[in-house]
Amino acid sequence: MESNLLGISFAGLSLENPTILASGILGYTAESLKRVAKGGAGAVVTKSIGASPRAGYPNPTVVQAEAGLLNAMGLPNPGIDVYSEEIKYAKTVLRVPLFVSVFGYSADEYASVASKAVEAGADAVELNVSCPHVKQTGAEIGQSPKFLSEVVEKTKAAVNKPLIVKLSPNVADITVLAQAAIEAGADALTAVNTLKAMAIDTETMMPILSNVKGGLSGPAIKPVALRCVFDIAEQFEVPIIGCGGITDWRDAVEFFLAGASAVEIGTAVADDDEVFRTICRGIETYLRKKHYGSVKEIVGLAHRK
Amino acid sequence: MESNLLGISFAGLSLENPTILASGILGYTAESLKRVAKGGAGAVVTKSIGASPRAGYPNPTVVQAEAGLLNAMGLPNPGIDVYSEEIKYAKTVLRVPLFVSVFGYSADEYASVASKAVEAGADAVELNVSCPHVKQTGAEIGQSPKFLSEVVEKTKAAVNKPLIVKLSPNVADITVLAQAAIEAGADALTAVNTLKAMAIDTETMMPILSNVKGGLSGPAIKPVALRCVFDIAEQFEVPIIGCGGITDWRDAVEFFLAGASAVEIGTAVADDDEVFRTICRGIETYLRKKHYGSVKEIVGLAHRK
Amino acid sequence: MPTANNAIRMTEIVNVRTESPTVKTFTFTDRLCGKAKPGQFVMLWLPGIDEIPLSIMDVNNGLVSVSVKAVGDATRHMHNMEAGTLVGVRGPFGNSFIESRGRVLLVGGGTGTAPLLFLAKQLSAKTERLSFVEGAKTKDELLFVRELDGICSGKNLITTTEDGTAGLQCLVTQPLGELLDKERFDMIYTCGPEVMVKKIFEMTEQRKLPLEASLERLMRCGIGLCGSCVIGKYRVCRDGPVFTAAQLREVADELGISKLGFDGSRIPV
Amino acid sequence: MPTANNAIRMTEIVNVRTESPTVKTFTFTDRLCGKAKPGQFVMLWLPGIDEIPLSIMDVNNGLVSVSVKAVGDATRHMHNMEAGTLVGVRGPFGNSFIESRGRVLLVGGGTGTAPLLFLAKQLSAKTERLSFVEGAKTKDELLFVRELDGICSGKNLITTTEDGTAGLQCLVTQPLGELLDKERFDMIYTCGPEVMVKKIFEMTEQRKLPLEASLERLMRCGIGLCGSCVIGKYRVCRDGPVFTAAQLREVADELGISKLGFDGSRIPV
Ligand SMILES: Cc1cc2nc3c(=O)[nH]c(=O)nc-3n(C[C@H](O)[C@H](O)[C@H](O)COP(=O)(O)OP(=O)(O)OC[C@H]3O[C@@H](n4cnc5c(N)ncnc54)[C@H](O)[C@@H]3O)c2cc1C
Ligand SMILES: Cc1cc2nc3c(=O)[nH]c(=O)nc-3n(C[C@H](O)[C@H](O)[C@H](O)COP(=O)(O)OP(=O)(O)OC[C@H]3O[C@@H](n4cnc5c(N)ncnc54)[C@H](O)[C@@H]3O)c2cc1C
Ligand SMILES: Cc1cc2nc3c(=O)[nH]c(=O)nc-3n(C[C@H](O)[C@H](O)[C@H](O)COP(=O)(O)O)c2cc1C
Ligand SMILES: Cc1cc2nc3c(=O)[nH]c(=O)nc-3n(C[C@H](O)[C@H](O)[C@H](O)COP(=O)(O)O)c2cc1C
């Protein structure tokens, strides 16, 4: 009964429930991913992996904000060659789909990392396009429809697994980027990554993050993330993973109603690694109370006029 | 002594202190503005005024978010012709500078409303460019460098008072818009207006705001607003008014350190209309403790390497 | 800013009662409003329709009641609502009447009687004497007569109707003048149409009597931010809705005369 | 997510004390960490330099102390800090040692002695017997000998040095083996270099003795999010830093062997 209500098929993958671990949260090791899966996640996303190892930025890398967290990790990751072993091992211990998050500094790099991830066993690839593009310093690939298209096209050609593009909210109109990703072949979209933000300590008069600027996550960004999902769902049929500030079942349901077929949860995992189970129970109770037979039935209902 | 520490000259205007009432907060009547000024504000901004009367959207127009408020008022305003009388009256009762916030649907409309506001007595004009542009439906003038330039240029030519451009945070790179505004003749910038966002009620499955989408304000957006100010101050010499989520003196000081010369306060006024005085006292104590002779001395200090 | 009372709570209407041909009372449960004081109001969200301010008429064991007169879209929609309908509640908002001892007089007109009934219930045990003057157009529209009668123990309730179908045939202000000249009151409370409130204010001012009056203005945020509801320097949603005689003096040039319309321009009351 | 203990508090170092040629103790005031329990740690922000995890060595009337060994940039920077320096504090984070009664044994190596001193102070009044074995390279590096001597009343403190300049000339594990065979202990606590912890774990496992060991891993967020500090399925910052023998068994293939480096790859401990 439980799996009936919450089970979904997402971009061709079958998920026992629509709650997914967001990238960058405990996402390095197979053992951590397994633990999160045991906490009730329907799928898990790895930390974003690039072509070669990166140590990331020095601490402070995480600062607390009013209703969320600011982070600037600097994409620490062991590089896909080393990480492929972890993917292989993860596939032997995980009972839920494994999405590998991928980033790169060029379309070719994205494609190459993605194809290695798929070779190692990734069930899907999520493109993290919120990182600076080398040719146009400072801006993100995810802010330029042109670069985004190129990255998605090349990666799509290189992998035979679902390709999910995780969009940045730091844009004037997210539907422009959504359209670029969809037309270039994205099977699904994740909306959204963190909002660019910062914090300054008044005593030392210094930015707190070692990288000065970082990404805001958690409840503070939920209304923005929800609007992004709504904007995309208003215009496109593409499957969407809602992400940003989800803490309880109500938040998750808001995203389903806005048009998301599944949700990713990040920051809230710190408080409770059973958060997936708790949220699933809440969604189920809600669906029962409202007499729905499946979570699929409520997707996009807030768009009814 | 008090005025020595906090007094600033901003875009040619002299302010007793650097805290300013943000547009849209109690900003219709001269009596309300006077009350806020008595609460300690160094200047006040009116509600945004357009060419003709607008009733705004039906309720709900304000919804609470996790650490802030969502609003979609729909720019209710009596139109500049009627409002000119209020401006004239306000000038007779106010002892602090009066900024009139102006919006329009074309560059000509902006210019015409602004010049009427100045004729009526406005000490400065703040352009609210976060409203949809008719020629390019859905997008904001403040999201397009081209339209923004045009609006600023025409308005600048029409008024002989300081012209402040209030930027939207709903852009990929706020410095592009800042540059457009500066090059077109803006005397100062306000950063930022609200973040586009929404809320959905899970019981009725409906967006709560009658306008579906609205703007997020309050503490939730502070880290984003601060980053916007920092980004602009990193590249330009222009005077900046920091705005977004300021609730206490620490927040205000963060904005000064990021590069703002003054701050606007909106949402926090609901809790306490003496918030300006309280914040000024806090800034003063801070400056004394740190042995600064003026708030001007700390502007931008977070940029020191 | 984020406060518990400003978060929307969805709740079901548990009871609808017809008070008059134009007024119905709606009851719902709400923990926070269950602690409201007389004079406070809620913002009631009617999904898909509107969100409107309504005075709290009664709280009882977590049950909250509002009495609503059908005057336009939202209120007419409410009159078609049945028990079980979902509404959203924010509040309680605003200040409340300050309790007074001794001899008190309450003057209500139309749905303005609702918050005064709530106040009367609270005051009845605490005051030396409680008098109530209620006015309406016609007998059917005299609200809460039975309840008030019980509270005021008969002869202290005076009713007036414009058509003489019940009580005295006159405006509420007529018996009021006589009463004020004849008896000494320690406090007068009023709520109703603003022209009535204004008249009463003039009468109490002439006689140098204390007054608390509850006012209505266009409300949007309900929390003192948007400025829709201002009268003079005051925000009705936050500094009011209850104002003292001293405050009313400060806004005498607007009271009963002008208010802000939806577009923020001054319009006649 | 937003919790009081995760917000950075700026505070001044009020006292610096030299414990050994390589270790200094820094004391600052912090309300929240003033309530910390033995085993918990703080994230200490050294503005412009780094933010590093440090075990709490003592709390006393709102004064919090950490003992720091100079091993790299951040810790060397700290050794140059004087009273009055501003630092940022988050925490306290992590779990703590579980208090045990009866006969307890504490085994410390290097700065691992710091949280055990805090624990020993807390346990001394409550336990039947408290024994402490401390090891170091050389006499000068034996930390807190005087304090521990007072707490363990003389003969229950065993010290070892590798060069024989004080106590027994051997590794800490040597007298430990004899002690474990000779006496019965209700609980053993340890903190120190991971190879030492691993050896002690093997010794207690052989003898089926209970153990709690505090571990160190690379820390970034400190709140269980970033995954930098994981060992097996556990997050050292949140599920630890104190682990029981049962938990250590689950991570035996990593304990003393591998950890995650800054880039998230597995590197030798
Ligand atoms: C503090 C306060 C307490 C109130 N208490 C009660 C009460 O207990 N019972 C009751 O029946 N009525 C009460 N009202 C009035 C009630 O809010 C209006 O009758 C209602 O909003 C009308 O909505 P409508 O859509 O039916 O009418 P509309 O056709 O929309 O408007 C009719 C008139 O109602 C007023 N109105 C409309 N919207 C609002 C609004 N958002 N805020 C304020 N006034 C508005 C305007 O004067 C308008 O001209 C109160 C108003 C205030 C400000
Ligand atoms: C829970 C915990 C408690 C600790 N308690 C103490 C203590 O009480 N006293 C003490 O002297 N030391 C303690 N440490 C170790 C201390 O954090 C490191 O010595 C310090 O971070 C080194 O920083 P550095 O810049 O001086 O050296 P670096 O040159 O940067 O690094 C030297 C080594 O220190 C470790 N290290 C560096 N950064 C971190 C980090 N962010 N998190 C964890 N380890 C790191 C790595 O192993 C690294 O190889 C503790 C560590 C942890 C995890
Ligand atoms: C500590 C931390 C690290 C993150 N690392 C990544 C990452 O490597 N790749 C990525 O795509 N998103 C990363 N994110 C963003 C999250 O996946 C997620 O999009 C964002 O935090 C919003 O969701 P939340 O509010 O539920 O946390 C990270 C977030 C946090 C808090
Ligand atoms: C109820 C409300 C109405 C607003 N109306 C306007 C407006 O008319 N014009 C404008 O430029 N900004 C308007 N704003 C935005 C504020 O001026 C300010 O930019 C924003 O709220 C962020 O600041 P805060 O977090 O201090 O509120 C409004 C904000 C609120 C909450």
Ligand code: FES
């Ligand atoms: S209703 Fe917004 S200020 Fe009163």
Ligand code: FES
């Ligand atoms: S330090 Fe981030 S999970 Fe432990």
